[in-house]
Amino acid sequence: MLNRRLLRIKVMQALYAYQQAVAADLLLAQDRIAAAFEPDLTAAAAPDRRLLEGQRKLGEAQLRDWHRTGEMPDSGSDDKEVAAAVSDAIAYYQKMVQRENSFYGGQLMHGAESIHDQYLHLLNMPQALLELITEDNEREARRFTGPRFEVEGTARLFSNAAFQKVRENEQLVQTTIKHKLQWDNAEELDALREAWQKEMKPDETVQAYLDGKNTGLEETDYETDMELLRHLYKSFVFKGEALPRWLESNDLNWEENRPIVRNLVLKTLKMLPFAADEKQELMNLSANWQDDRDFAETLYKQTLDDDAKSEKLIADSVQNWDVERVALLDKIILKMALCEMQLFRGIPVKVTINEYIEISKLYSTPKSKQFVNGVLDKLAQDLAASGDIRKSGRGLLDNQ
Known part of the structure; x- marks a missing residue:
């Protein structure tokens, strides 16, 4: 999530x-x-x-x-x-x-809400795969020469109960239509076709599944079907070559979004056991999206509103260093942290500082971690002493 x-x-x-x-x-x-x-x-x-x-x-x-x-x-x-x-x-x-x-x-x-659309879009992959295989089989069946696809060799995919369970989910069907989340992009379908022909179909686990027989025990078969579906996602959607390459080229933020989307997809599959019906509710973007949305919007707006004030605080704290020479990304990180420490009373100061140190390690310069840590630690103490940082709630009364 x-x-x-x-x-x-x-x-x-x-x-x-x-x-x-x-x-x-x-x-x-x-x-x-x-x-x-x-x-x-x-x-x-x-x-x-x-x-x-x-x-x-x-x-x-x-x-x-x-x-x-x-x-x-x-x-x-x-x-x-x-x-x-x-x-x-x-x-x-x-x-x-x-x-x-x-x-x-x-x-x-x-950008944040598109993560949810991406997750639901990827849940439509099994249906897109079946349609693609059907199209390829029909095209090959009309040919009199050249290699032919073995229709029987893929028959078990078309009876896969896990595929069907996902496909028939009412929430997925309705949201797919409303937000246009079908797999109808030609380049994306080409990536899926390449993934199927070069990666999925030759895969030993997939071949073992296609060659296997139904046991006659519906629930046992369903677990086998679901395990195959999980394998396709883990090995060829979130790893592999063709589909990850397409996803990354189509979404500049895919690398940072991927763990969230992966988590949503795999947890959703866990929520669809044999007994689940078509009304099963799917995973949400977060436990309370409205609260998270308000947090992000407020942080963005207030950081901009407090820009001049934060600029002065940073300049006063950076001795013997022209604030104009501070890397732009470091300044943004510092200004966001200052805003968060002063505005969000339920977030401990240490949590805020640690979060922005980690972000600086991921996105800014090699020395940013120490710089951000030093500036925020000093400013947090100064703002707490002046009363500009006031925390309320259990465990927050000491501003730590």
């Missing part, structure tokens, strides 16, 4: 993408000033290029000052054209920043 660490990672990625986007927006705002003072080559009188160049440089300098200090620039002159160009650039930049904030916040939740 989805855990809070993965949610923190999703928030970190959204904030990083946001920071990259607004940095590009600032350059675009600067380009607007440059465009305002481009020489008009169609004018009757020759443009004063030196004047235009001076106006451009002044306007760009005022934009940078505004971005650094947050204060509206004083032109220091009566040049209304420069003032208008800077005002237009600032308005453009602010509009774009609002758009980026909303966009990447939405992408954050979409």
Whole structure:
């Protein structure tokens, strides 16, 4: 199931993408000033290029000052054209920043919720596999020359009761239709066909199953069928070559999402014993998705709202080191941790610090672990002493 660490990672990625986007927006705002003072080559009188160049440089300098200090620039002159160009650039930049904030916040939740769709999509793999084998067998049956598929050799798959149990689950059927989670992408089906022909079918366990006979004891047969289905997922969907390659190419976050999706799929199969009917409820993304969703959304929004405050705290704590030289990802990690320590009263400070140390080890520089640990430890003590960190609840009264 989805855990809070993965949610923190999703928030970190959204904030990083946001920071990259607004940095590009600032350059675009600067380009607007440059465009305002481009020489008009169609004018009757020759443009004063030196004047235009001076106006451009002044306007760009005022934009940078505004971005650094947050204060509206004083032109220091009566040049209304420069003032208008800077005002237009600032308005453009602010509009774009609002758009980026909303966009990447939405992408954050979409990225988390897409894990659930991916899990349900993969539950449709057995049905897709049977349809693919049927299509291949029918195509080969129409040929008079060349190799032929042995229809009888795959017959046991079509009577696999575990396949049928998954296929007939009402929740899966309804959600598949609603969210369009069928296997209908040509490239994905090609990957499944390659996996079947080159990996699954030659596999010893699969061959032993296909060559086996039903025992006549339905429940015993069902366990054998389910074990085969688990083997297909473990060995060829979450491992193997063709399908993992497709999944990774189709989802940039597949490597970090894979353990969650794998866990959801395999736990779902455990929840479908012989006695389960078609109304069996499937696994949820988390034990309480609404709480987890609120946590992620709040962490994202509040980290952005507290950006200037957190920037100052970090700058004051990093002695003899220009805060601008701190790696962007480290700054984001520190700002998220500061927000979490102050805002979420039910999360112990030590838990927060340890979580962000682990994230820094996975995603930032080799020395980030020590840097993040040192800064957060100092800031946690300072904020607790000033009363900015207040924890409530059993085991949290000492802020540890």
